[in-house]
Amino acid sequence: MIVTRKLLVEMLLKYINRSINLSELVDWSEEMVREADFEEGYFELIEDILARIGLADVREFGLTWDDCYDYLHKLGYDIKVELLEVK
Numbered sequence: 001m002i003v004t005r006k007l008l009v010e011m012l013l014k015y016i017n018r019s020i021n022l023s024e025l026v027d028w029s030e031e032m033v034r035e036a037d038f039e040e041g042y043f044e045l046i047e048d049i050l051a052r053i054g055l056a057d058v059r060e061f062g063l064t065w066d067d068c069y070d071y072l073h074k075l076g077y078d079i080k081v082e083l084l085e086v087k
Contacts, residue, residue, distance in 0.1 A: 003032050003046055004039040005075045012068055022056060022063060029053040045074060 015025045029050045038046040049071050056063035069079055 001032070001036045002039060003036045003050070005042055005046065008046060008049060009072060009075050009077055012072060015063075016068055025063075026054060026057045029056075049074070 011020070011025060011028060014020045015022065020028075033047070033050050033054060052061070052067070052071075053063065055061040056067075072079055
């Protein structure tokens with residue numbers, strides 16, 4: 001498997017939108033660091049972000065909204081938050 005910037009963005013969005021929980025994101029990240037190849041030209045960026053996410057289940061590190069925002073920005077995306085009323 002090849003981890004691309006797009007795949008990493010998709011996984012972060014799943015976490016932000018609560019389609020997956022932190023434990024699932026951490027597990028995925030750790031598996032990708034061990035098993036996957038990374039998009040050519042972005043090895044260091046993807047590896048760094050995956051490594052940090054892999055530590056997010058340790059209380060001292062965690063994963064904040066600011067972390068997610070920064071990771072997405074480094075991956076080439078800006079975030080626009082939209083509020084939807086619960087019905």
